[in-house]
Amino acid sequence: MTLSRQLAKRAEENRPVRVGLIGGGKFGSMYLTQARLTKGIHILGIADLNPSRLRETLKRAGWPDEQTDTSSFPAAIQSGRTFITESAEDLITADGLDVLIDATGDPAAGIRHALMAFENGRHVVMVNVEADALAGPLLARRAEAAGLVYSLAWGDQPALIADHVDWARACGFKVVCAGKGTRYLPSYHHLTPDTVWDTLQTYLALKDPNQINLKMFNSFLDGTKSGIEMTAVCNATGLIPQDDGLAFPPATRFELSSVCKPKTNGGTLTRTGTTEVVSSLYRDGTDVPHHLAMGTYVVIEAETDYARQCFTEYHMLEDDSGQFAALYRPTHMIGMELGWSVASAALRGEPTGTAVGFHSDVVATAKKSMTAGEMLDGEGGFTVWGKQCPATASLAAGYLPLGLSHNVKLTRDVAEGQMLTWGDVVLDESDSAYLFRRKMEKEFG
Template sequence: MNLSRMLLQRENDGDPVRVGIIGCGKFGAMYLSQARLTKGVHVVGIADLNVARAKETLAHIGWEPERFAASSFDEAEKSRSTFVTEDSAALINNGGLDVLIEATGDPAAGIRHCLSAINHGLHVVMVNVEADVVAGPLLARKAELAGVVYSLAWGDQPALIAEHVDWARTCGFTVVSAGKGTRYLPTFHQSTPETVWDHFGWDLEVVKRGRLNPKMFNSFLDGTKSGIEMSAVCNATGLTPQPDGLAFPPCSRFDLAEVCKPAAFGGTLTHSGTTEVVSSLNRDGSEVPGHLQYGTYVVIEGETDYARYCFEEYQMLPDSSFRFASLYRPTHMIGLELGVSVASAALRKEPTGSPVTFNSDVVATAKRDLKEGEVLDGEGGFCVWGKQTPARRSLDEGYLPLGLAQHVKLKRAVPEGAPLRWGDVDIDSDDDAVKVRREMEAMFAAPNA
């Protein structure tokens, strides 16, 4: 709870935390809107493939023109301004950073940037959870060996859920389940960028004002982002996925302990110590009253009669038996909160969540009947969605990770609903992301790796 004071001290000492960010999309823009107001933080550089668009975004979020007028990294450091460039390698290599934020959303790019940052002694805040679920356990291990921090992004739901789990365990509770809310119906697995706004429930003016990317937001709707985020949570906390992945039961924020407990106790889960995402919609499409669409939660077990009495006495959102109780956060502020990760990494050398094991994977699953010769278009697209799957099963069956299901051609047809396998696609074994993934599989395939 002292991060703001520590940052203020850095400001007063004239030694702010020096930050670079790659990717000036929605998440990056949200962080940058607050970074300009945070004492003790200096955004030295921003790398984006479209510099003109990045600068227009900075103006849109409230940055004064002089704040991003630097013509070089040296000028940016001397003037406490920001240099905007398309050269991500130059940003990492310039030698003036403490923390790199990777916010591209591209798994291959994220892995490449992360490895380079680690090699240059930088702490990494991995907004790019798509990269994290492809190779995060390996990246975190490499960061640890190099003496730097690899961190999930505070404000994004995986880091917040990991904090819920840490809170529960620190208090001596058994974690029964942890997760988040979303808007879900089974038919959404077939959603495409062309249909996403029909299902999302947002006015098109909100979409336009927010400059929202239909492909990215479709990944939230079609179940992919839920699979990605819950896999990140499992790998950061040691929780294990359910055998068939997420079931998305309809649930209000007040019924979490009743619904998200094991079936043996009247709930919906296959076992204790897992993840689940609850839907804000009933299966008939009606809205669940008091839903948790944008929030996060944890369900705990009271293992003594005394603890259960306390659940009842203090109205700790218990189930009907008072054996289980829940804690929830009603919303999350995405990039607006990312400064917590930056400060924690730079000042405390602590991540806000980091993968420690490989328990869960995200498997590319056919949205429709796919034909031989089709080129897959990745997360949120027209071809596949990402399903949470136990890592052991994914490895044993040779399933294709969702993060590698982009710009690759199908060698054979795959029916709707079927998981794709490595052998179904033309994979470039020399691709850096593929090699890192294979290295991660080899390192963590053995039990207790």
């Protein structure tokens, strides 16, 4: 039975899938605008540290005031309304909760919330890809041991890319490369929250920097978010990062199979079976026509002459040799598509992408030369950006994961472009996120 029919049946039986959301930001608000209209779904509660801002978000997402409940979770169950709270713990432990969505963007919080959810028998949809990049393989293992689902978030690009890979392999194709598009120039690695606004104004219709979270937007441009997302893809699919991480080559949608193939075949990749993010800008700053800035793709290889013939006959986006071809999705709708993950976890017991191994890491990399004693400020900040790296190389060199690079002090001078190591910083070794990450390295290393 299809997911929509199963949800409709749950609605008819008055036993909806009860969902809890932590974090009412952009992703959460986009989910909420559709969740209210989805048969068989009851948003039991939303946890956010700023309830007044959350109420404004709900209003913008089309929620009438009478849809929320201010008394208790049991009252929300009886009324079919949604309880608003500041306490993530209260939400996770509420009776009747089936699926927890973490949309906080904080890796330490995401790990903590997921582990608590597993202890209380809840499936987890991890919108917080930062947490997945830091410790997703061990979170997935903990969920499996508890008989629960730990899932990437459909609508966000990592889950869509993992689905491309699954499609290709289920059809017997060799996966050469998978990834997404973005806006990129090499100079973007040096962007900070103070300088990113000038770049954002060149292509977004924004008038006031106070409208947005500049640190978050900076993460998308300085290369960090791409490294995080492709790490989630690799860990969910077994693809291996390129030797020096992402190169961000410019490519149109129709050039994907020519650009994203191995160098030995005339492309740009250092290996086959990897990830790459293509840029919507040429290196001189001009726009790539028919770019894939909001989309996702997979490049596959034809291993027989007949398969190459079929690529041509059915107008696949081939390279000149006919050996490689691409399939792409032009856009993604982030939270508005998240319901697919929720339904899949609750009704089929299946994730829409989940970590199956530790194949990729995201390494804190210096944006500038810094001296001992300076403080790092993590993702999207002034000091470091996140570079994708093969997990084996990260473990061998002792590289510092980006997810643990916030509010930590340098122990020695570092050069611009240097990939930092554990020994370059002072870390709180009693911190739960640090301990969980170290445990993951031991179990998967």
